[in-house]
Amino acid sequence: MSEPRRDESPAAAVEAAVAGELRLLDPEVRRSPELADALLHPDFHEFGASGRHWDRAAIIDMLTTETETEAETAPVSVSRMRGVQLSADVVHLTFDTEDDGRRVHRSSLWRRADGRWLLYFHQGTPFTV
Template identity: 50%
Template structure:
């Protein structure tokens, strides 16, 4: 039987994978449903993003159906009721990064509150 913590982690993982889906990324409306209004990201480029800036670049240019983001080693843990921390390794056409996300449960479902990507040079796992 799946307990509440496992359900929360699975819901956050499913939402994270949706955000990496090229069809979802191409739709600002769908991305908006998954981002918390207070969303912040420190990207692999070193740039700081908020929900508004992410929505202006959701044209699908960063994730294509021909070369989707490869995700491995995804794990999650409930930090507090309604707060899930995910970590995973992502490879987007050779741009490799360790990623960390904080998801929080809101009245409209799970939303990404914080995300950070740390670049990983070739040759380093």
């Protein structure tokens, strides 16, 4: 693992994680295994809103398949995005998404590796209003 960057403020670390999270919601990134791969930590895993556990390879495959079949849907709506830097190399984000009427609370851990912020862990929990 790389040395922590002492010159990066907590705000800059959170901004980098938010930018990565929003890129992962971009249909162009989701359609591209290469672009999605570049944002995921080698040890990435997720507990999805479906209850399924995903590893890195499975999530990349699902994202590519999902966007091929749902290319005409409206973009995912994101709200209440908040972040906090937990350590020099870890940022925690929480936010909500709405996609075709389905609402999900989301939590992500972004970890700096080799000077880049990568998604290490993600969890989604469906909710109703």
